[in-house]
Amino acid sequence: MTSSPMPRVPASGDYMGRVRSEGGRLKTATAVIPLRRVEATVPKVRLQGISLSYTQSNGRLLALDNIDLKVEAGEFLCIVGPSGCGKSTLIHLIAGLHHPSSGSVLVDNKPVTEPGTDRILIFQELGLFPWLTVGENVEFGMKMKGVSKAERREQTERYLRLVHLAQFKDSYTHQLSGGMRQRVALARALATEPDVLLMDEPFAALDAQTRDLLHDELERIWAETGRTIIFITHNVREAVRLGDRVALMTFRPGRIKREYGIELPRPRQLEDVTVAKAAREILEDLREEINKSIEEQYGAKEFQQ
Amino acid sequence: MKRFARHAVFYAVLIGAWVLLAALKIWPPYLFPAPKGVVEALWAGFADHSFWIAIAISMKRMLIGYGVSVVLGMILGLGVASNKFLEETMGGLLVSLQSLPSICWLPLAVLWFGLTEKAILFVVVMGSLLSVTIAMEDGRKQMPKIYGMAGRNLGAKGLQLFWYVLLPASLPYIVSGLKQGWAFAWRSLISGEMIFVSLGLGQLLMMGRDLNDMSQVLAVMILIISIGYVVDGLVFKTVERRLQHKWGLLPAA
Numbered sequence: 001m002t003s004s005p006m007p008r009v010p011a012s013g014d015y016m017g018r019v020r021s022e023g024g025r026l027k028t029a030t031a032v033i034p035l036r037r038v039e040a041t042v043p044k045v046r047l048q049g050i051s052l053s054y055t056q057s058n059g060r061l062l063a064l065d066n067i068d069l070k071v072e073a074g075e076f077l078c079i080v081g082p083s084g085c086g087k088s089t090l091i092h093l094i095a096g097l098h099h100p101s102s103g104s105v106l107v108d109n110k111p112v113t114e115p116g117t118d119r120i121l122i123f124q125e126l127g128l129f130p131w132l133t134v135g136e137n138v139e140f141g142m143k144m145k146g147v148s149k150a151e152r153r154e155q156t157e158r159y160l161r162l163v164h165l166a167q168f169k170d171s172y173t174h175q176l177s178g179g180m181r182q183r184v185a186l187a188r189a190l191a192t193e194p195d196v197l198l199m200d201e202p203f204a205a206l207d208a209q210t211r212d213l214l215h216d217e218l219e220r221i222w223a224e225t226g227r228t229i230i231f232i233t234h235n236v237r238e239a240v241r242l243g244d245r246v247a248l249m250t251f252r253p254g255r256i257k258r259e260y261g262i263e264l265p266r267p268r269q270l271e272d273v274t275v276a277k278a279a280r281e282i283l284e285d286l287r288e289e290i291n292k293s294i295e296e297q298y299g300a301k302e303f304q305q
Numbered sequence: 306m307k308r309f310a311r312h313a314v315f316y317a318v319l320i321g322a323w324v325l326l327a328a329l330k331i332w333p334p335y336l337f338p339a340p341k342g343v344v345e346a347l348w349a350g351f352a353d354h355s356f357w358i359a360i361a362i363s364m365k366r367m368l369i370g371y372g373v374s375v376v377l378g379m380i381l382g383l384g385v386a387s388n389k390f391l392e393e394t395m396g397g398l399l400v401s402l403q404s405l406p407s408i409c410w411l412p413l414a415v416l417w418f419g420l421t422e423k424a425i426l427f428v429v430v431m432g433s434l435l436s437v438t439i440a441m442e443d444g445r446k447q448m449p450k451i452y453g454m455a456g457r458n459l460g461a462k463g464l465q466l467f468w469y470v471l472l473p474a475s476l477p478y479i480v481s482g483l484k485q486g487w488a489f490a491w492r493s494l495i496s497g498e499m500i501f502v503s504l505g506l507g508q509l510l511m512m513g514r515d516l517n518d519m520s521q522v523l524a525v526m527i528l529i530i531s532i533g534y535v536v537d538g539l540v541f542k543t544v545e546r547r548l549q550h551k552w553g554l555l556p557a558a
Contacts, residue, residue, distance in 0.1 A: 095458055097454055097457065097458065115457045115458050115460070116460070117459070117460040120458060120459065121458050123451060123454070123455060123458075125451050126451075126455075127451040127452060127454065127455030127458075128455075129452065129455070129470070129473070129474070130551070130552045130553060131473045131474070131476070131551060131552065140459050140461075140469075141459035141460055143469075144459055144460040144461045144462075144465060144469070145460055172551060172552075172553060173553075174552065174553025175553070188459070192459060192460065
């Protein structure tokens with residue numbers, strides 16, 4: 001049950017050195033284990049001192065502040081944080097759709113300057129093309145890469161089968177349910193064969209049953225394809241359910257507050273007691289950030305305990 | 306069927322009133338012909354091929370002129386929409402130019418190109434170019450940003466991005482502008498042909514006036530209305546409906 005078909009690289013790096021926890025006290029529990037200090041090979045994705053600030057009417061807003069993060073090849077990293085902490089912005093930076101004010105994003109030790117098919121982002125709002133059929137959507141990235149028609153057709157069928165949508169190849173996306181559209185987006189992203197899959201709160205708008213199903217499928221596909229996944233969510237349970245590691249972001253400016261290694265056996269379930277336990281620990285740290293965000297957004301101090 | 310019946314009644318009453326008024330002979334028949342005369346003029350026009358030739362010539366001019374303004378308008382509109390400087394400067398100019406009736410370009414066109422086909426095409430292009438440009442600019446701005454990002458994210462760049470993503474993504478937003486462009490082009494063409502005599506439906510209309518032949522004038526007017534209606538009601542409505550259906554903006558019919 002615990003074995004996955006691909007080698008798991010141990011979570012690495014001097015994570016603890018960057019933890020900004022109160023008094024340097026480490027929280028440990030049966031589920032959440034402190035990360036070891038291991039110097040490994042070149043990480044798949046590396047964020048080095050990423051900062052981003054915007055000019056606003058009332059001055060400059062620091063959205064992201066000196067973010068360092070390493071993601072190993074084949075790792076499933078979840079990033080959680082309160083809404084407005086800049087986690088979407090962060091993943092757009094990794095995708096190359098925006099540029100940081102300072103710092104750099106490295107993939108395989110090469111700096112990212114523009115979008116590339118080595119890392120495909122699945123947007124929160126999906127961004128499926130409504131003028132194309134499901135099959136044509138999945139084919140799109142390959143077409144842009146100049147893959148031959150025959151190969152495109154073959155790959156499209158393969159990935160549509162992988163997400164159980166083979167019989168919907170000729171449908172339009174508006175004819176599908178929310179969960180099915182999610183799967184199209186997943187197939188479209190996978191079909192370009194990216195090394196890194198970036199997912200920006202992809203399941204946030206789904207009902208609970210559909211989400212459970214997609215968690216299972218994502219875990220299975222991840223195990224089958226061995227991709228590196230960076231997954232953004234505001235849902236701690238979801239992060240613990242899916243991730244090898246969970247990084248918690250602070251609210252404004254966005255920093256990596258703390259990282260947690262999740263070494264629970266797979267496949268996991270959202271209802272697992274161990275998952276709940278680990279999630280509760282992270283949630284305690286997250287609550288502080290949520291309160292900060294509520295206070296800033298509504299100016300209501302009384303929400304804070 | 307009910308809708309059809311209402312239409313039938315309406316037009317029957319309209320034509321009945323016309324027949325009645327003509328039969329009363331309040332005005333001389335060469336100024337107010339009976340429907341029968343107009344039908345005969347239509348018949349005669351098609352029988353001696355003069356209507357067919359005029360339609361063919363006018364449509365050819367429309368297709369060329371409109372085609373040019375669609376291509377130019379899309380490039381221009383996209384340029385204006387994607388560049389802050391152009392948007393501020395040229396955007397304003399385009400809007401102010403739109404208030405100029407396109408027939409005002411005719412004297413300029415005649416001086417530049419002489420009494421040639423080019424002059425009339427120029428008027429048609431100027432008549433529709435601005436509305437296509439403005440429609441494209443609006444479409445590009447209204448189009449959800451996510452499509453452009455998703456396209457770039459999947460590796461589309463430059464011309465590829467334009468052709469496979471930005472253009473299809475903005476289609477539902479520009480189709481009404483394209484329709485308006487067609488209507489403007491049609492108006493410009495007919496007025497151009499009326500002043501600048503060189504075949505076509507506009508000339509046929511003026512010929513009716515020169516011959517004091519009110520039946521022909523009305524027959525050609527009916528022809529112009531019908532062609533406008535067919536293109537607008539059949540071609541553009543169908544395209545619009547298909548687009549909306551494909552995009553899921555309409556329930557499946």
